[in-house]
Amino acid sequence: AQRVTQPEKLLSVFKGAPVELKCNYSYSGSPELFWYVQYSRQRLQLLLRHISRESIKGFTADLNKGETSFHLKKPFAQEEDSAMYYCALRAPYNQGGKLIFGQGTELSVKP
Amino acid sequence: DVKVTQSSRYLVKRTGEKVFLECVQDMDHENMFWYRQDPGLGLRLIYFSYDVKMKEKGDIPEGYSVSREKKERFSLILESASTNQTSMYLCASSFGGPNQPQHFGDGTRLSIL
Numbered sequence: 538a539q540r541v542t543q544p545e546k547l548l549s550v551f552k553g554a555p556v557e558l559k560c561n562y563s564y565s566g567s568p569e570l571f572w573y574v575q576y577s578r579q580r581l582q583l584l585l586r587h588i589s590r591e592s593i594k595g596f597t598a599d600l601n602k603g604e605t606s607f608h609l610k611k612p613f614a615q616e617e618d619s620a621m622y623y624c625a626l627r628a629p630y631n632q633g634g635k636l637i638f639g640q641g642t643e644l645s646v647k648p
Numbered sequence: 649d650v651k652v653t654q655s656s657r658y659l660v661k662r663t664g665e666k667v668f669l670e671c672v673q674d675m676d677h678e679n680m681f682w683y684r685q686d687p688g689l690g691l692r693l694i695y696f697s698y699d700v701k702m703k704e705k706g707d708i709p710e711g712y713s714v715s716r717e718k719k720e721r722f723s724l725i726l727e728s729a730s731t732n733q734t735s736m737y738l739c740a741s742s743f744g745g746p747n748q749p750q751h752f753g754d755g756t757r758l759s760i761l
Contacts, residue, residue, distance in 0.1 A: 546688065569747055581691075581738060581752040588747045623690060627747075634698075635681070635706065636750060640690040 539564050541626045543639035550614050551647050558609040558642050560598075560624030569627035570607045571636070572598055576620045584609075584622070594618070614646045651675070652753040654739050660759045667726040669756050671739030677751075678744045680722035682706075682714065685736040685755070697722055698744065729760045 540563045550556055562568060572584040585593045587600045587607060598609045607624060624639040655670035673680065679698050683691040683706075693706030695714040703714050711733060715723045722741075726733055736757050740750040 543690075571749060580754045581740075583749040583751075586747060586749060634679070634744070635693055635696055635704075637693075638683075638691040640688060 539626055539628055539637050541624050541637050541639035543622075543624055543642045545642045546640070547643045547645065549645045549647065552616055553613050556609075556611045556614045556618070556644065556646075558622050558624075558644065560607045560609065560639060562605050562607060562624075562626045564605070564626060566629070568600070568607075570598075570600060571625045571627075572596070572607075572609050573623045573625060573638075574620050575623070581623070614644075616646045616648060619644055619646045652739055652741055652751050654737075654753040654756050656756050657754060658757050658759075660761060661726075661729050662761050663729060663731060665726075665729045667729050667758070667760075669724040669726075669737055669739075669758070671722045671724070671741075671753055672720050673722075673741040673751070674720065675741065675743075675751070676719065677741035678719075679742045679748075679750075680716065681740040681742075681750060682712075682722065682724045683738045683740065684708070685738055691738065694724065731760050734758060734760045 542561045570587040574584045575581045596611045623641045625636045628635050651674045653672045681696040682694045697703045697716045713725045738755045739753040742748045742750040
């Protein structure tokens with residue numbers, strides 16, 4: 538069965554420190570993976586997707602098929618990065634192509 | 649810019665009431681979704697629809713139903729509200745096809761008393 542695991546409920550770092558939010562998935566085949574972010578009192582929004590191989594707001598995420606991971610990284614955290622982060626995996630299209638979300642990690646960046 | 653609009657930000661209802669949550673998107677997206685968001689549980693899919701009048705059960709459909717009479721509108725119905733349905737409800741929409749992201753509404757915080 539497809540599954541997404543975010544092992545940390547809360548991650549607290551100081552401003553300027555590196556950040557890594559962990560995401561592991563289980564999926565047979567080529568996964569489509571996304572990171573979504575929800576800032577306080579704002580809607581959930583797409584941060585990045587693995588297919589794009591882009592850096593958004595200084596964040597990057599590399600798909601590691603060997604370790605079945607898609608960790609989100611940023612070299613120097615900023616206070617405005619404080620938010621809830623969700624990793625998501627797209628289910629196969631014969632299952633409607635729905636997104637399967639992890640439990641979420643709350644990132645708190647302290648001054 | 650994609651706009652997904654949920655009819656209410658906050659809603660308070662009583663146990664046993666029939667509750668309607670409305671969602672409208674303006675991007676001609678084929679797919680629409682309803683989730684509930686609970687602390688520690690992430691987002692759980694209730695129902696989704698990939699075409700008008702089509703619906704598919706998600707992971708937690710019990711106690712809910714949906715309606716999609718028009719492409720832009722997807723309604724979530726709580727047939728007989730119960731206190732364990734108190735939650736944040738999120739609507740999302742997307743194009744079909746690979747690697748298409750979902751776009752979310754602001755959410756409806758529903759309290760069942």
